[in-house]
Amino acid sequence: MKVQATDVSIDIDGVRIVTDATLRAxxxxxxxxxxxxxxxKSTLLRSVYRALRPVAGRVLLDDDDVWGLGARTAxxxxxxxxxxxxxxxEYSVREVVELGRVPHRGMFDRESxxxxxxxxxxxxxxxxxxxxxxxxxxxxxxxxxRVALARALAQQTPVLVLDEPTNxxxxxxxxxxxxxxRTLPATVVLALxxxxxxxxxxxxxxxxxxxxxxxxxxxxxxxxxxxxEDVYGVHAAVGTNPLTGRPVLLLGTPVRRRGRVxxxxxxxxxxxxxxx
Amino acid sequence: MADHTGRAPFAAPQRFRVLIVVLLxxxxxxATAGISLxxxxxxxxxxxxxxxxxxxLPIAPVDPVSDQIVWMVRVPRVLLGILAGAGLAxxxxxxxxxxxxxxxxxxxxxxxxxxxxxxxxxxxxxASTVGGLALPAAAxxxxxxxxxxxxxxxxxxxxxxxxxxxxxxxxVGYLVSAFTFFFQVIATPNQVQRVLFWSxxxxxxxEWGDLPLLALVVLLGVAGLALNGRRLNALSVSTDLAxxxxxxxxxxxxALMLMVALxxxxxxxxxxxxxxxxxxxxxxxxxxxxxxxxxxxxVAVLLGAAFLPIADIAARLLRAPAExxxxxxxxxxxxxxxxxxxxxxxxxxxxxxxxxxxxAP
Numbered sequence: 001m002k003v004q005a006t007d008v009s010i011d012i013d014g015v016r017i018v019t020d021a022t023l024r025a026x027x028x029x030x031x032x033x034x035x036x037x038x039x040x041k042s043t044l045l046r047s048v049y050r051a052l053r054p055v056a057g058r059v060l061l062d063d064d065d066v067w068g069l070g071a072r073t074a075x076x077x078x079x080x081x082x083x084x085x086x087x088x089x090e091y092s093v094r095e096v097v098e099l100g101r102v103p104h105r106g107m108f109d110r111e112s113x114x115x116x117x118x119x120x121x122x123x124x125x126x127x128x129x130x131x132x133x134x135x136x137x138x139x140x141x142x143x144x145x146r147v148a149l150a151r152a153l154a155q156q157t158p159v160l161v162l163d164e165p166t167n168x169x170x171x172x173x174x175x176x177x178x179x180x181x182r183t184l185p186a187t188v189v190l191a192l193x194x195x196x197x198x199x200x201x202x203x204x205x206x207x208x209x210x211x212x213x214x215x216x217x218x219x220x221x222x223x224x225x226x227x228x229e230d231v232y233g234v235h236a237a238v239g240t241n242p243l244t245g246r247p248v249l250l251l252g253t254p255v256r257r258r259g260r261v262x263x264x265x266x267x268x269x270x271x272x273x274x275x276x
Numbered sequence: 277m278a279d280h281t282g283r284a285p286f287a288a289p290q291r292f293r294v295l296i297v298v299l300l301x302x303x304x305x306x307a308t309a310g311i312s313l314x315x316x317x318x319x320x321x322x323x324x325x326x327x328x329x330x331x332x333l334p335i336a337p338v339d340p341v342s343d344q345i346v347w348m349v350r351v352p353r354v355l356l357g358i359l360a361g362a363g364l365a366x367x368x369x370x371x372x373x374x375x376x377x378x379x380x381x382x383x384x385x386x387x388x389x390x391x392x393x394x395x396x397x398x399x400x401x402x403a404s405t406v407g408g409l410a411l412p413a414a415a416x417x418x419x420x421x422x423x424x425x426x427x428x429x430x431x432x433x434x435x436x437x438x439x440x441x442x443x444x445x446x447x448v449g450y451l452v453s454a455f456t457f458f459f460q461v462i463a464t465p466n467q468v469q470r471v472l473f474w475s476x477x478x479x480x481x482x483e484w485g486d487l488p489l490l491a492l493v494v495l496l497g498v499a500g501l502a503l504n505g506r507r508l509n510a511l512s513v514s515t516d517l518a519x520x521x522x523x524x525x526x527x528x529x530x531a532l533m534l535m536v537a538l539x540x541x542x543x544x545x546x547x548x549x550x551x552x553x554x555x556x557x558x559x560x561x562x563x564x565x566x567x568x569x570x571x572x573x574x575v576a577v578l579l580g581a582a583f584l585p586i587a588d589i590a591a592r593l594l595r596a597p598a599e600x601x602x603x604x605x606x607x608x609x610x611x612x613x614x615x616x617x618x619x620x621x622x623x624x625x626x627x628x629x630x631x632x633x634x635x636a637p
Contacts, residue, residue: 049519051519071522071524075522082520089567095567102510102521134282134283135283135284
């Protein structure tokens, strides 16, 4: 399913957070939103999964405006993995993953075999079947993140939206997650902090800066040193990863610019959690 | 074999069913004891013969005095306790899910302070000042008006942000209580005594006439929750997540809160401000069966229904023949029990979480 946001502007409490953003994800592709903290990645994503209504512009899934679809119809098309969406109450892993079946059942429906299968497949796909009966509170951050992904997979939607899904993951788990995204038939739109992960695993990147799209296109053409220096304020160079032979971004010292204090460590995803 | 480490003891389907049966039996025993015990003791077999007779079973009539006590005094009293306990318990379940905080309680959203003000006005100034409303009606109106104000202030962008709801509820509660306290200051000692008894709640004045409406409201509440278990699960995790799962967040929150307001408002109007049940019972239910609202609901209903009649037995026996307000018992018995559970059960599981490298939330 194609995902398309056209000239989307979004306000939160009267403050413009995203301005005229355009985003396009072809069916089955993986598209990364990158940009510094506060650049509007999460906010733009929220309009895609129908949590925040844009004040201007449209978000289309194939040819349907998400805001014209009912909440439940939209939930049949898009599943979401949010930052920090683990419950405070002591649900078991299975109960959390079962939430993914909410849009598939009416008020009076009982759990069906299809629901049970979807949950079992989702648990297996992310490798947490052995944790199914554990309370979510007893899991590590990485395990919880996988459970959140399993919940989204159980929803069985053609579109997946993930907001910084690699946040709490170790290196192996990050790579595994993005490898999985590549093998899924779904269209994946995700916010990422790690530029090299975006470069290695995504078909397209959309670079955001101060609520606007600064650049978009295939990572090889977009992720150039000049753009990185411009958007993130850090000296950058492109080298070659000796293990994969792929281009790799190397990051240096902050760029000194008049009138703007460079942000501190803008691309250390494990220490930064909240962005807009 | 799946790992069950740290799971609530009655979460698995078979154990859950056993627990429900145990609770049903406990409810039956409690109800019998509640009818049997009091200033005049009535043996359990006489209780059942009398109740059976009134339900139209072909049973030889019991002596008229016992029959009168059972059917006209104790049965309505126990039924009121059961309905109030069940209603306050499900209200607590809903509020805790909506504010996504285990501290949620029907007191938080202004219902009880509002009801108190209505009651105090009738007690101190007389019914004529509120257009001749009787005390329960005035309490109900006070509860509904206060809830409407809290809800109106808390709602933002069609949704109820948890922190905003709690803050609005607490602030409006204080404001309303200021008036309540003012009326108590100008009241006579006798009136203050009545206000105090009302505020602490009692099921002693139960009459058959009060029960059908309350039963209907509580049953509607239970049915509403039974149909919304999965949505409550989604809402209790995050409103954005619930929205992404196809839940109409604003409308669901509105419907559930209206239900809570109606259930709690009716209970408070008839039985006064019985505290702690709405906070205690949902916790107890979650400790027993985990957080899934499809299970929590039934356990909370049965626990609440059994707990309040037990508290009522204590209320009428401890200072017999005088009666204690039931709110004293629910807090005095409930709080230590709750704290001991908190220390033993949750402590053990939280520690297990910390050992696995996961800090406390």
